[in-house]
Amino acid sequence: MANTSNLRVAVIGGGPGGYAAAFLAADLGMKVTLIDPEANPGGVCLYRGCIPSKALLHVAKLLEEAEQAKNWGIEFGEPKVDLNKLREWKASIVKKLTGGLGQLSKQRSVTFVSGRAAFVNATTLKVTKTAAGGEETLTFDRIVIATGSRPTVVPSLKLDSPRLMDSTGALDLPDIPKTLLVIGGGYIGLELGSVYATLGTKVTVVEMLSGLLPGADRDLVLPLHKRLEKLFSAILLNTTVKSLKDEKTGIRVTLDGPNVKEKEQVFDRVLMSVGRRPNSEIPGLDKTKVKVNAKGFIEINEQRQTAEPTVYAIGDVAGEPMLAHKAMHEGRCAVEAIAGHKVAFEPNAIPAVVFTDPEIAWAGLTETQAKEQGREITVAKFPWAASGRAITLDRPEGLTKLLIDPKTERVLGVGIVGLGAGELIAEGVLAIEMCALAADVGMTIHPHPTLSETMMEAAEIFYGQATDIYRPKK
Amino acid sequence: MATEFKLPELGxxxxxxxxxRLMIKPGASIAEGQPVMELETDKAVIEVPSSIGGVVLEIKVKEGQKVKVGEVIFTIEGGAAAPADEPRKHEPVEHMSGQQGARLAFQLAMRAEGKTEEQALPPDRPQAASVAFSMPVQLGKVAGTDRDPIPAAPHVRRLAREIGVNIRSVVGSGPGGRISEDDVKQYAKSALMQAAAAAQTPRGIFVEPELPDFAKWGKTERVSMRGVRRKTAEHLRQAWNTIPHVTQQDRADITELEQLRAKFAPRAEEAGGKMTVTTIALKVCASALKVFPQFNASIDMGKEEIIYKQYINIGVAVDTDRGLLVPVIRDVDKKNIVELAAEMTQLSKKARDRKLTPEEMEGGTFTITNLGGIGGTGFSPIVNHPEVAILGLSRSRMEPEWVNNKFEPRLILPLSLSYDHRLIDGADAARFLRWIAEAFEQPFLLSVQG
Structure with a gap:
């Protein structure tokens, strides 16, 4: 194997993919430079994505549970929201985590450059420094692009108004508007919509397709849909936004859809969450052989190497799914490839989690995809109404299902809706990645009483022998 | 509901x-166990009985077609699949009931809310391209490819990559075809051994020489090599490439034996058999194999071991209109000549009527081939691999023999023994064949030594 300890590696972008790559490269003895406009690594995920949204969702859940506690004989009275304090708390989390990453960079002797990079050629970058100012031209042996993605803007709905927010603006929590229109029924819109709704905003969600969370199996979405119908003032499906107009009192929105009662409505704020697009417009990229496809993703091979042999690309900028955990795995894969290890990015499953209440999570094959592929599967479903733990939490609407190959009995996919689905799915991912059979999951002792038992019982249902559910044979 | 009948394991x-030949038609009523078709496998035509009963709905195969084990042959209305077809411990219906139960419960819940399922769960429509919010999905395929996931744990996949094994060619030995670390190592090892063997013995890999264009010299017809012919060709090429052949020739004076044969033939006929030279040769060879056990053996080069068989099953080559078939007579050493004659007659008839089962052609330890009925003075038979020897009989004829200082007319049977020189030395072969010749000449030897 070539001596990799002297390799100079640059990582452009300090998100989860970028810092995971940089840290592993440093651990493998390479000389690493991590370039990001922020003061510390962290990227969208830590600064304005996964982490701050989860802090707010935690608060939303608390508010909802406090409300629900009335059913159990506990009353707290009306909650008072101190928005400044809430923002401070959220900011402190971000600071703590990003600061920690800065520390880890130092400990690993990773040179962190706060700035923006442009390609001079396949091995040379010109970095414009954000904080310190000035430019620096640096030469490397390998460069890893990890520039991530940003919220999509619908061109016809462009509006220069502080009332129109993207996910970044919404996470800043400028105020608690009386009314909020969420454009896009994907996971970002539903997560942030839930936060505002529990804080007291009347939220309307508009989705142009026929269901929320396109791509997820309908039986998983159903319990969430039912709960959101109560939480939100309206969920308008098959509906499009025709125009946005900034007015003194708010944004006037023209809607078009079968269930739209008022075509024109005024909202205090509008959240545009129609998706994210890759940040592949890196200055000077055309001076390399790196190829960008029609959707804006950088083209890569199994090792995450671009058409330019010295340049690698990982994370959101390199393709779907745009998820932090996928980016981290890719980052490590790219660095190992640079180190000369024989590796490839070839997971059997990448979990997807929607952090709403209830949460939805899935991994591997979904029922919809199995149908599209014409693939024969057996679906074993365990409704949480039969789970003791779910009943004690007063949340029996959940569902755990396994998608099983009837011939090999291998677990091909797992789908969960319910409290903590995002945590529970990890077992499903492990099962798929380790090629577990339904029997393996069923014969693994799960702690009682927990929601994790639903995985085991779903597997038992496959064999028609679940303890807590009776399905008579025909 | 229709039930499928799939081609079961045949051997x-x-x-x-x-x-x-198909023996059923759509609309026909069939009973369990009733033969439904004739299938020509590599060595036999087998009648396949149905494991299900009912009215035939649809036939999924045609005469003349190749049918694989597990392939759906026909469907019947109603009925239940026989357990033999589904070796799994749970029946597929059982899974369905679980799924249907959940579905039923869901439908009831929907009805209670006054909605149809369609309304409650509108089918997914393809996403519009413009404002498409794409949910992070992993299409049940290896990321970024349209390949199915490999049934191997991540560390096993990495090991394969590191040692240069294409994990998609590895067959998993675990449940559900799961590939273990050992499977990958074993695969790599056997691949290396094959490569090494191929490098050492170029004969191991046989490259078919290119054929000239025969049509240049006249009209030709190409006929596909099916069933028995193809199997024979493959088997003999393998035998010829594997075994270093030597053929030992000898002659047996069967003048006295022929008199005995004529005398006792009616007894065999009473038992439904025909006492032929082949039948007697069976008995003689069974005795010889007891005395010379290395002729009743096989070689395992991989493990560098010799496998001695404690049973004597002798195959007899039978010439049929479809080609050469070799039914095997079991435990020849435990049967008398009359019994052997009866069994031989029965098996020959079965072979000619295409009724031999694959089991009746398996498990031989030695083979006899008799071309005497046609003629010839001697030939070199090819050993029926993995056996190590084969005895060929040619036509016996009267020849002048120098007996007691004068020529006498004697009936002489030519014997040709081909053997695997890896296991059997020339001297042993000569002794073995001499023993056989002497046993033919003095049948009493069978009782003394055999």
Missing amino acids: ENIASGDLV
Whole structure:
């Protein structure tokens, strides 16, 4: 194997993919430079994505549970929201985590450059420094692009108004508007919509397709849909936004859809969450052989190497799914490839989690995809109404299902809706990645009483022998 | 509901067969166990009985077609699949009931809310391209490819990559075809051994020489090599390439034996058999194999071991209109000549009527081939691998023999023994064949030594 300890590696972008790559490269003895406009690594995920949204969702859940506690004989009275304090708390989390990453960079002797990079050629970058100012031209042996993605803007709905927010603006929590229109029924819109709704905003969600969370199996979405119908003032499906107009009192929105009662409505704020697009417009990229496809993703091979042999690309900028955990795995894969290890990015499953209440999570094959592929599967479903733990939490609407190959009995996919689905799915991912059979999951002792038992019982249902559910044979 | 009948397992190493004749028609009522078709496998035509009963709905195969084990042959209305077809411990219906139960419960819940399922769960429509919010999905395929996931744990996949094994060619030995670390190592090892063997013995890999264009010299016709012919060709090429052949010739004076044969033939006929030279040769060879056990053996080069068989099953080559078939007579050493004659007659008839089962052609330890009925003075038979020897009989004829200082007319049977020189030395072969010749000449030897 070539001596990799002297390799100079640059990582452009300090998100989860970028810092995971940089840290592993440093651990493998390479000389690493991590370039990001922020003061510390962290990227969208830590600064304005996964982490701050989860802090707010935690608060939303608390508010909802406090409300629900009335059913159990506990009353707290009306909650008072101190928005400044809430923002401070959220900011402190971000600071703590990003600061920690800065520390880890130092400990690993990773040179962190706060700035923006442009390609001079396949091995040379010109970095414009954000904080310190000035430019620096640096030469490397390998460069890893990890520039991530940003919220999509619908061109016809462009509006220069502080009332129109993207996910970044919404996470800043400028105020608690009386009314909020969420454009896009994907996971970002539903997560942030839930936060505002529990804080007291009347939220309307508009989705142009026929269901929320396109791509997820309908039986998983159903319990969430039912709960959101109560939480939100309206969920308008098959509906499009025709125009946005900034007015003194708010944004006037023209809607078009079968269930739209008022075509024109005024909202205090509008959240545009129609998706994210890759940040592949890196200055000077055309001076390399790196190829960008029609959707804006950088083209890569199994090792995450671009058409330019010295340049690698990982994370959101390199393709779907745009998820932090996928980016981290890719980052490590790219660095190992640079180190000369024989590796490839070839997971059997990448979990997807929607952090709403209830949460939805899935991994591997979904029922919809199995149908599209014409693939024969057996679906074993365990409704949480039969789970003791779910009943004690007063949340029996959940569902755990396994998608099983009837011939090999291998677990091909797992789908969960319910409290903590995002945590529970990890077992499903492990099962798929380790090629577990339904029997393996069923014969693994799960702690009682927990929601994790639903995985085991779903597997038992496959064999028609679940303890807590009776399905008579025909 | 329709129930499928799939081609069941037919025997060891039989994966498919040519459908010779269908014995059912759509709309016909069939009973469990009733033969439904004739299948020509590598060595026999087999009647396949149905494991299900009912009215035939649809036939999914045609005569003349190749049918694989597990392939759906026909469906019947109603009925239940026989357990033999589904070796799994749970029946597929059981899974369905679980799924249907959940579905039913869901439908009831929907009805209670006054909605149809369609309304409650509108089917997914393809996403519009413009404002498409794409949910992070992993399409049940290896990321970024349209390949199915490999049934191997991540560390196993990495090991394969590191040692240069294409994990998609590895067959998993675990449940559900799961590939273990050992499977990958074993695969790599056997691949290396094959490569090494191929490098050492170029004969191991046989490259078919290119054929000239025969049509240049006249009209030709190409006929596909099916069933028995193809199997014979493959088997003999393998035998010829594997075994270093030597043929030992000898002659047996069967003048006295022929008199005995004529005398006792009616007894065999009473038992339904025909006492032929082949039948007697069976008995003689069974005795010889007891005295010379290395002729009743096989070689395992991989493990560098010799496998001595404690049973004597002798195959007899039978010439049929479809080609050469070799039914095997079991435990020859435990049967008398009359019994052997009866069994031989029965098996020959079965072979000619295409009724031999694959099991009746398996497990031989030695083979006899008799071309005497046609003529010839001697030939070199090819050893029926993995056996190590074969005895060829040619036509016996009267010849002048120098007996007691004068020529006497004697009936002489030519014997040709081909053997695997890896296991059997020339001297042993000569002794073995001499023993056989002497046993033919003095049948009493069978009782003394055999």
